[in-house]
Amino acid sequence: MQSLLLDFLKVTESAAIAALPWVGSGDKIAADDAATSAMRDQLNEMNMHGTIVIGEGEIDEAPMLYIGEKLGTGGETEVDIAVDPIEGTTPTVNGQDNAITVIAAAPKGTLLHAPDMYMEKIAVGPKAKGEIDIEATLLENMKAVAKATGKEITELNVLIQDRPRHQEYIDTIRKSGAKAHLFHDGDVIYATATCIENANIDMFLGVGGAPEGVLGAVAVKSLGGEMQAKLLPRNEGEVTRCKEMGLADPKGVLTHNQLVDSDDCIFAATGITDNLLLNGIKMNNGDCTTHSILINGKDKQLRYIESQYNTKQAI
Numbered sequence: 001m002q003s004l005l006l007d008f009l010k011v012t013e014s015a016a017i018a019a020l021p022w023v024g025s026g027d028k029i030a031a032d033d034a035a036t037s038a039m040r041d042q043l044n045e046m047n048m049h050g051t052i053v054i055g056e057g058e059i060d061e062a063p064m065l066y067i068g069e070k071l072g073t074g075g076e077t078e079v080d081i082a083v084d085p086i087e088g089t090t091p092t093v094n095g096q097d098n099a100i101t102v103i104a105a106a107p108k109g110t111l112l113h114a115p116d117m118y119m120e121k122i123a124v125g126p127k128a129k130g131e132i133d134i135e136a137t138l139l140e141n142m143k144a145v146a147k148a149t150g151k152e153i154t155e156l157n158v159l160i161q162d163r164p165r166h167q168e169y170i171d172t173i174r175k176s177g178a179k180a181h182l183f184h185d186g187d188v189i190y191a192t193a194t195c196i197e198n199a200n201i202d203m204f205l206g207v208g209g210a211p212e213g214v215l216g217a218v219a220v221k222s223l224g225g226e227m228q229a230k231l232l233p234r235n236e237g238e239v240t241r242c243k244e245m246g247l248a249d250p251k252g253v254l255t256h257n258q259l260v261d262s263d264d265c266i267f268a269a270t271g272i273t274d275n276l277l278l279n280g281i282k283m284n285n286g287d288c289t290t291h292s293i294l295i296n297g298k299d300k301q302l303r304y305i306e307s308q309y310n311t312k313q314a315i
Helices: 002-022 028-043 089-093 138-149 164-175 188-193 210-222 236-244
Strands: 049-054 078-087 100-107 118-124 157-161 179-183 203-209 226-231 266-271 282-284 287-296 301-310
Touching: 002 028, 002 078, 002 089, 002 100, 002 266, 002 287, 002 301, 028 078, 028 089, 028 100, 049 210, 078 089, 078 188, 078 210, 100 188, 100 210, 118 138, 118 210, 138 164, 138 203, 157 164, 157 188, 164 179, 164 203, 188 203, 188 210, 188 266, 203 210, 210 226, 210 266, 210 287
Parallel strands: 049 078, 157 179, 157 203
Antiparallel strands: 078 100, 100 266, 118 203, 118 226, 266 287, 282 287, 287 301
């Protein structure tokens, strides 16, 4: 897996650069198509047997990188892939912050294989690993995190997406005296932030997409934190689809090891526009500078990487 680190970085850089012309365009389909095509092209050049195990869509929803799609030129390395060609398509096409391209990979059979559906998630950094319980109340989890981090509840910083479905959580956080930091789009970077010391984030929680949950789980695991989750099937059709993909209990608690069952994993994300951890692409006389995170789970190593490209040349 480790030999593929820079290849996966190039995948997210390529997708971000491909999406750049569509920033502010209002055209979500064109932006997604450009990023997806760039990702697929780069993945198909890699020396691996890759399979998309969770992503945005099934085979009949191409051009998305669909669940079950095979990628790569072959070789001995068999890889599970979780992907989001653009996390934050709306802010991308509206010219707003919080848009990234992101991918995660781990050895075959170690990433959650599930449909694109809603998922409840909770994540914390290394200090609170082993202390959370997604079936406990939010206040109980906050007390446990405060104790583990040596803080008072009133000192906690909690990241949560600004959605009506989260209002009860937001009210609970603020009534406790803790700080609820709201974000509008995408949650992978925000889950990851719990494991980055200078971000000063103690907990991430909320309901969002399952692909983003697995992507975030890889980043959090690679940095020594913990994530737990529960899929939220909306109907019997989604329950059946989960069972067909090997999930015996589609509504059960998913431990971190069920989300990603290997430390030998890779996480890469490149900023399209600015966000909490990454700068967006900067242009200068036809050249662009990308800003990315590359995380190596095997040695718990996080790297911030700047790359320069001439946009008139193929990446």
